[in-house]
Amino acid sequence: MSSITNIGQRLYRGEVSYDFVGRWKRWYIFSAIILLVAVASLAFRGLNLGIEFRGGADFAIPNATCSVSEAREVAEAETGGQTIVTVASSGTMRVQTIPLTSAESIELSESLGGVCGVAASEITVQVVGPTWGAEISSKALQGLVIFLVLVTIFLSIYFEWRMAIGALVALAHDLVITVGIYALFGLEVTPATAIGVLTILAYSLYDTVVVYDKVKENTRGIAGQSVMTYDEAANLAVNQTVVRSINTSLTSLLPVLAIIIVGAGLLGAGTLLDLAVALAVGMAAGTYSSIFIATPVLAQLKRQQPEMKALAARVQARRKQAAKATTTGQDSAGDSAGDGAGDNAAQGAGAAAGSTTTASPASPEELRELARVQSGERHQPKRKSRRKRR
Template sequence: MPKFAEFGSNLYTGKTSLPFIPKKKLWLGISAVLVIIAVLIPVVTGGFKMGIDFRGGSEFTVSDSQSTDVQTGKDAVSKHASASETEVTKIASDTVRVQTEQLSDDDTLAVKQALQKAYDVKADDVTSSYVGPTWGEGVTRQATWGLIAFVVLATVGMALYFRTVKMSLSAIAGLLFTVITTAGIYALVGFEVTPSAIIGFLTILSYSLYDSVVVFDKIRENTKGYRENTKTTFAEEVNLAVNQTLVRSINTSVVGILPVGSILFIGAFLLGAGTLQDLSLALFIGIIMGTLGTLFVSAPLYALLRQGEKPIKEQAERVRQGVADTDAADSGAEISEGTTSGSTRAFGDGSASAGAESAQEGRRSDRGGRRSADSPTPRYDPSGRDKPDNGAVI
């Protein structure tokens, strides 16, 4: 823990810097590949496994059963109905859910009696329900419109809050990365898409935007008045902001993942609470991908969208020129010091040599002061010449 705290402090001050922005094209390229793979997964696997609320069909629930064997339910349905698709799920320690395609009234009654006999329960312990295709289409349509409305309102809200369209578009790009990759993993695992899963997807959209707002707030703070900054470039300030908020993003993700992971792995897999799988998996994967989307998509894309602006290019050139001038001045001072030192040795005047060394040391100290005097927090230097070594509390 102390090492992690020290690592976070170094990230905040700039002593340690991870290359989120310097390697932005690499991260964006990898993200694009992941999105393409996520889109292809449903195509290869035959699409998403839609729940009964979306596709319609008959559903039976067997409660208070001593046995929750899945094959028992499948055999009972196959002997008394001509259903081509039957899915039996253990949703609790004593409860089984059986879902089939639409059955007639006679088949429904026969399957209900067969399940009662197979699981050795009372008649009241077996309930049946039917969801028509019209209901499923309505749920799908409302979920789609809800997602579209969320994205549109989020885009407008982010643009008004940050007062820049490019930052808003970058945040939405990270959001779409989160949704698409999460959906691809969901299709790969084969869990049902239910209304609970849709709720989980909407929740991770909000989480992804929250993480982006935190990072972009720090970016806006660091880049405020960047045109007058002669020490670090706009891209360097953006990268510093991402590093400064990295520990907070990690901590927030861990805090969110712990309870969701407990629901997914303990509640769903170990205890057999199958109804929690669809919701918990969407949240578990979405929280992780939301953090990665902010770090490797939203922030790098924002820097990429702005790197071609004329003021930013001019400011970057001034910073590079200032560094070059400082290096040239230091090189000239070192040559002058060597000449002076040689002359004093020839005449045996050691005091002059000491004076020259003192003057040179003063110039070096003055250079370091100029690099950080106007900055509220130390800034890192990509070349590694100036590394702040003071700590900071995160």
């Protein structure tokens, strides 16, 4: 644990760095592969909609003594449609069929009770119409649209519209992956799943806002200096928050995994399991997107601004000049010890106007210079010295 803390502190201080922003291509390729699998699963396999969405009848048989195949044969013979049969660890068997009338439900309850050795009165029957599922879907979509609109407005006001776009790209990334996982593995989609998906969108947004807030802090007044490009300042922000993001996600995933174990192992398939699976997949995807997707997208958008292009050109020119001065020894000893050492450390990863590679960790001198510019120190007038009274 102490080693992780030490790594986090070194990342925060800029002593070590990983080029998250500059290596955007590999993250995009990895995400594209996952998204392709998710979209293909949705297109060819589709979602396994629960009875709440497709409509049907649900029979809960406590202490059933029959096998799954026996219950399925009886139900399909009675209804003439496809039947889904599951058994919980408590011994309760759930039989889901196509929509039935009240008379058909009573008749099937008696048939299932006879096969499974349970009185028909002990079998719980729930009939759900397809219109109720359509209403749930409509409400979920309305909630999603309202959520996205509010998110866009908030991020555009608090940060800027480019950050809003980056956050929306990350949210869409997480949403498609989560829904695609359900289609790929045939997991049942229930109202609890819809609640879980909306919840993980909020979690993903929170993680992205934490990173963006650090980006905003690091890039305040960045156009007025020639020490660091926008890409490098954004990459520094990711390095400063990456350990926090991972620790927060792991801490959040532990109780969710416990819910999955309890829901699947002890209680059987149910609302807890449906909600927990959506949360687990969404949290993992949200952590990944906030680190590897949201900030690189933002950096690419900012890179198109004229002032950021001019900044990158100034930084490159300054580093070339410092490297040349260090090599030839033309600069004074003071300049070489101050600017030259810091610029030479950052030279290897220089950032041209159109470059997509961020620099290596900034030297302490560069970080102090950037902090001075951000705090507006260069614009503060010098105070006049006061004469000492005799």
